Amino acid sequence: MKFSLEKSENLIAIFISILSLILFGLLIYSSATIISPIFLYTLILVFFLLNREQPVVKSVFILSTIIFSVWFINELLAVLTPFIIAFLIAYLLNPLIVFLEKKKIKRSLAALISILIILIITGLAISFVIPPFINQIGNLLNNAPQKISEIEKFFTERILPELNRFGILYPDIQKTLSTEIPAKLQSVLNGLLNGLLNIFSGISFIFNQIINLVVIPVITFYLLRDYDKISDTVVNLFNEEHRLTFIKVADRINRIFGNYIRGYLIVSLINGTIVTTGLTLIGVPYAVVLGILSALLNFIPYFGMVISLTIGFLVSVLSGLSGINLIFVPVVYIGENILESYFISPKIIGESVGLHPLLVLLALFVFGYFGGLIGMLIGVPVTALLISFVVDKE
Structure with a gap:
C-alpha cells in the first residue's frame, strides 16, 4: 500500500x-x-x-x-523610451553630480545645474547643427542622380576602355561596372538619405521630440536627485547572503560600461568636430552630415572609421570634389584616427576596457553577426565584462 x-x-x-x-x-x-x-x-x-x-x-x-x-x-517600449533615455542620462551625469557634491553643492541644485547645461547644449545643437544637417541631406539627395550618371559615364568612357586594352574585361564585368553598380549605388544612397531625412523632418518625430524635451529633463532631475536612494533600494531587494555579490557585480558593470560609454561619448564628439572642421576647410559641401556620421560610427572600433572614410570619399566624389582637395579627404579621416588612437582615447578612455585588439575584432564579428549594429556597439564592453568575471573565477 x-x-x-x-x-x-x-x-x-x-x-x-x-x-x-x-x-x-x-x-x-x-x-x-x-x-x-x-x-x-x-x-x-x-x-x-x-x-x-x-x-x-x-x-x-x-x-x-x-x-x-x-x-x-x-x-511598452514606446512608453518606456523617455524613462530609458532619462535613466541613461542620469547614469552618465551621476559622476558630475558626485563631483559637485564634493564642492559643497547640494545634490538637488547640482542636478538642476547639470540638466540646464544639457538643455543649453541641446538647444545649440538644434539651432546650429540640425538645420544645416537636414539642408545638406536634401541637397545631396537632389544631386545624387546627376552624380551617379557622371560616375557611370566615367566608368564607360575611362575605366572600361582601359580594361579592354589590357584584355581583362569580360561581358559580365562590363555589365556590372557600367549598369549594375551605379544603379545599386543610387538605390542605396537614396534609401539612406531618404531615411535620414524622414527621421528628422517627420511631423510625428518633431511632436515626439517636443514632448520628450519636456518629459525627459523632469524624469532625469528626479533620478539624479534620488540616485543614491534608488540605488540603496535596489541593493536592499537582495538578502544579506547575496547583497555583497550584487554590489560587487554592479560595481564592475558600472566601471567597465560607465567608463566605456562616457569616454566614447566625449571622444566621438571630438571626432565629429575634427572631421567636420577638416572637411569644411577642404571644401566638402556636406561636411556637417559626414562629421555627425563619423561621430556616430566612431562607437564601432576599427570598422567605424573605414565606413566613415568610404562614405566620405564617395560623397566627396559625388559632390564634384577633385584634385588635391579630393586627396585630402582620406587625409582628414586618417589623420583624425591617428590623433584619436595615440593621444585622445588613451587620455580619456585609458585602460577602461583593456582588451587585446584581436579580442576586440572577435567581439565585433561575433556580436555583429548575432546583434547587427547594436551588437557591434555593445560587443566590446560586454566581452570585457565577461572576461573579467572569468578571470575572477580562476
Whole structure:
C-alpha cells in the first residue's frame, strides 16, 4: 500500500511537471498570437503558487517570468523610451553630480545645474547643427542622380576602355561596372538619405521630440536627485547572503560600461568636430552630415572609421570634389584616427576596457553577426565584462 501511494505521488508530480511545461509552451506561442500573455502568465503564477514544491514547476516559472518580462518591456517600449533615455542620462551625469557634491553643492541644485547645461547644449545643437544637417541631406539627395550618371559615364568612357586594352574585361564585368553598380549605388544612397531625412523632418518625430524635451529633463532631475536612494533600494531587494555579490557585480558593470560609454561619448564628439572642421576647410559641401556620421560610427572600433572614410570619399566624389582637395579627404579621416588612437582615447578612455585588439575584432564579428549594429556597439564592453568575471573565477 505504501509503495502504491509513493507511485501515485510520483505520477502526480510527473503530471504537474508536464502541465507546467505545456503552460510554458503556450506562453511562448501566445507571445506571437491572439492569446494574451498576461492572462497565461497569471495562470502560470497561480499554478506555481499551488505547486511550488515541485522543482520543474519552479524552473518553468523562472523561465516564464524572464520571457514575460522581455515581452512586457517590448510591448511598452514606446512608453518606456523617455524613462530609458532619462535613466541613461542620469547614469552618465551621476559622476558630475558626485563631483559637485564634493564642492559643497547640494545634490538637488547640482542636478538642476547639470540638466540646464544639457538643455543649453541641446538647444545649440538644434539651432546650429540640425538645420544645416537636414539642408545638406536634401541637397545631396537632389544631386545624387546627376552624380551617379557622371560616375557611370566615367566608368564607360575611362575605366572600361582601359580594361579592354589590357584584355581583362569580360561581358559580365562590363555589365556590372557600367549598369549594375551605379544603379545599386543610387538605390542605396537614396534609401539612406531618404531615411535620414524622414527621421528628422517627420511631423510625428518633431511632436515626439517636443514632448520628450519636456518629459525627459523632469524624469532625469528626479533620478539624479534620488540616485543614491534608488540605488540603496535596489541593493536592499537582495538578502544579506547575496547583497555583497550584487554590489560587487554592479560595481564592475558600472566601471567597465560607465567608463566605456562616457569616454566614447566625449571622444566621438571630438571626432565629429575634427572631421567636420577638416572637411569644411577642404571644401566638402556636406561636411556637417559626414562629421555627425563619423561621430556616430566612431562607437564601432576599427570598422567605424573605414565606413566613415568610404562614405566620405564617395560623397566627396559625388559632390564634384577633385584634385588635391579630393586627396585630402582620406587625409582628414586618417589623420583624425591617428590623433584619436595615440593621444585622445588613451587620455580619456585609458585602460577602461583593456582588451587585446584581436579580442576586440572577435567581439565585433561575433556580436555583429548575432546583434547587427547594436551588437557591434555593445560587443566590446560586454566581452570585457565577461572576461573579467572569468578571470575572477580562476
